[in-house]
Amino acid sequence: MLDTPLALIAEITHRCPLHCxxxxxxxxxxxxxxxxxTREWETVFEQGAKLGMLHVHLSGGEPLAREDLTQLVxxxxxxxxYTNLITSGIGLSERRWDELVAAxxxxxxxxxxxxxxxxxxxxxxxxxxxxxxxxxxxxxxxxVAFTINIVVHRQNVDHLEEMIALAESLQPERLEIAxxxxxxxxxxxxxxxxxxxxxxxxxxxxxxxxxxxLLGTMQIDAVIxxxxxxxxxxxxxxxxxxxxxxxxxxxxxxxxxxxxxxxxQFENVRDHSxxxxxxxxxxxxxxxxxxxxxxxxxxxxxxIQDFGGCxxxxxxxxxxxxxxxxxxxxxxxxxxxxxxxxxxNSIASPGKPAIEQEEFWSYRSQPK
Amino acid sequence: xxxxxxxxxxxxxxxxxxxxxENRMLVFPEGALRLQGTARAILERCDGSRTFVQIVQxxxxxxxxxxxxxxxxxxxxxxxxxxxxxxxxx
Numbered sequence: 001m002l003d004t005p006l007a008l009i010a011e012i013t014h015r016c017p018l019h020c021x022x023x024x025x026x027x028x029x030x031x032x033x034x035x036x037x038t039r040e041w042e043t044v045f046e047q048g049a050k051l052g053m054l055h056v057h058l059s060g061g062e063p064l065a066r067e068d069l070t071q072l073v074x075x076x077x078x079x080x081x082y083t084n085l086i087t088s089g090i091g092l093s094e095r096r097w098d099e100l101v102a103a104x105x106x107x108x109x110x111x112x113x114x115x116x117x118x119x120x121x122x123x124x125x126x127x128x129x130x131x132x133x134x135x136x137x138x139x140x141x142x143x144v145a146f147t148i149n150i151v152v153h154r155q156n157v158d159h160l161e162e163m164i165a166l167a168e169s170l171q172p173e174r175l176e177i178a179x180x181x182x183x184x185x186x187x188x189x190x191x192x193x194x195x196x197x198x199x200x201x202x203x204x205x206x207x208x209x210x211x212x213x214l215l216g217t218m219q220i221d222a223v224i225x226x227x228x229x230x231x232x233x234x235x236x237x238x239x240x241x242x243x244x245x246x247x248x249x250x251x252x253x254x255x256x257x258x259x260x261x262x263x264x265q266f267e268n269v270r271d272h273s274x275x276x277x278x279x280x281x282x283x284x285x286x287x288x289x290x291x292x293x294x295x296x297x298x299x300x301x302x303x304i305q306d307f308g309g310c311x312x313x314x315x316x317x318x319x320x321x322x323x324x325x326x327x328x329x330x331x332x333x334x335x336x337x338x339x340x341x342x343x344x345n346s347i348a349s350p351g352k353p354a355i356e357q358e359e360f361w362s363y364r365s366q367p368k
Numbered sequence: 369x370x371x372x373x374x375x376x377x378x379x380x381x382x383x384x385x386x387x388x389x390e391n392r393m394l395v396f397p398e399g400a401l402r403l404q405g406t407a408r409a410i411l412e413r414c415d416g417s418r419t420f421v422q423i424v425q426x427x428x429x430x431x432x433x434x435x436x437x438x439x440x441x442x443x444x445x446x447x448x449x450x451x452x453x454x455x456x457x458x
Contacts, residue, residue: 006400054386054393054400080386082395107382107397145382147397173380173454174397216369219454221398 004052005278008081009245009256012041012058012072015065017090019125019363020113022151022186022193024256025061029367030248038068040269042075044246047274049079056081061248061367064091070099077104084109086149089135090128097138107145109176110136114156115166123155125363136170147174153193154344157203164210168218175218177207179225183257187316188362194344200228227337231302232309232325239287239311244278248367252277254284257312261321287311292322296330369451371420371444375458378416383455385412396455406431410443414456420447 014029036044045056056076063069064087076083084107085100112132114120120129139146148167152160160177167175179200180186180193195203204224211220226233236243236255245253250269253259259266264286267277278284286292290303297308308314309325317326317336324331371377383396393400394411403411409430413423424440431439450456 054395082384082386084397106384109397143381145380145397173382216452216454219452 002279003241005048005242005244006053007055007057007243008044008048008053009057009059009243010041010044010072011060011245011247012036012063012069013065013248014061014367016060016062016088016364016366017065017126018062018088018128019365020123020151020185021125021189021361021363022123022153022180022184023364024181024184024186025364026184026257026259027188028259029061029365031367034249035066036246036248036250036269038071040250041072044250044269044274045072045076045079045081047269049081051275051278054082055084057084057086059086062088062090064089064096070096070103073100073105074103077106082106087111088124088128089132089139092135092138094138097135097142101142101144105144107147108139109147109149110139110172111149111151112163112166113151115159115163116156119156133170136172140171146172147176148172149176149178151178151180152195152203153180154195154199155192157195157199160203160206161210164206164220168214171218173219174221176221176223177203178223179203181223181226183260183312183316185362185364190340192360194227194340195225196345196347197228197341200225226309226313226325226327227341229327230329232306232313232328234306235310235313235325238307240278240284241288241307244274244284252281252284254287255310255312257310257316258283260312261315287321294322294324296332297324300330369448369458371447371451371458373421374419376416376419377414377423377447377451377456377458379411379414380454380457394455406439406442407446410446411450411456414447420458 013035014025015032063085073083083105085105086109089110113123117129121127148170150163182190186193207220207222240254245255246269251266252269253266264283266283267281293308297303309328311321314323314325315321318333323333326333326337383394385392386395387393393402409427410423413426424443427439428436447456451458
């Protein structure tokens, strides 16, 4: 029997005041005039709740760039959905925060790019760090459930302990330490972001030491870099199995990156019901279950745990969306990942000067 | 953190109940738990006003015939585990 989706990632806009070099938004962004209206999003939330969804993750771009955010939170909350705001914090004022809380916001996830201001502002391509610190204090004072998210990579992971200390000082219930995943803008900047093996191993040790030390004070969740894993991640809990994502103009996708896969027609909430798209549309059925799998996935015991890994990564690296995720050590195309890692690990000093070379980086642009 | 007899456990910020009857779930920032039996009975009593002792007494009444010492031990382990995940405060 088909499971109902548990969570909706609502990318309500691709507009963002930040330009992070690892942004997970697609390279082709949705233009502001084609964004769904307030009423259209409200219909989506009503349909989602009826389908049995529990969470709505309001994301972007920067969700605060939408003036109707409070109204959207209020509607989702009214439908019984758990509302989570995933934000850079830019655009949050004391008044707006109070309104969001009053509208029923359950949780906020605030991103930091680094513990060091210069590095943070460099990654974001704008002076955001000081504003984030101010906003973190305001959020904590309100008592609303609070997670800090820090993305780590080759350029900042060496001072991970300093970043954990920053998070500790801001007293969230949770800290998410996420190694960059190579989609969207991150794959354009992979050369400067992919950490060395030593950096990865050291970071994992530092994370588990902090998890032990802060047990019961600050819950630390870690997203490990799958390029260094033996087996792939169960991307999104499986294609069309647990979650769905709706982009700013209403296109319904199984994940952030799925639009890179050619030949798939993704349906729009303006044309079809969410239930039909989830249950019946060709794109959601494409990689559901096991029929699409090739060897070695087809006969592998792990296929029920990781579902063959990520379809988008398989396509981006091998050109074949039905291939085993190449990060898997059993994948026929695993050599492509090994080549990449060999190159990264043969650079003696891990890419430090790259930060200074602006022409080296592709900053996330603005939707037009 | 250790749970004391007079601690008053409560759901942490960002954790709440959703759904009804058999579908009632504890929802929190990145997930949800479907709880059954004593686990659900314990957590539904964690309202910040009952003490741990009161919660255990109510459970003993509701589940008469069960081993009181074991009910207590299990409840401590359960609530301390949820506190470590920042789902319960006391």
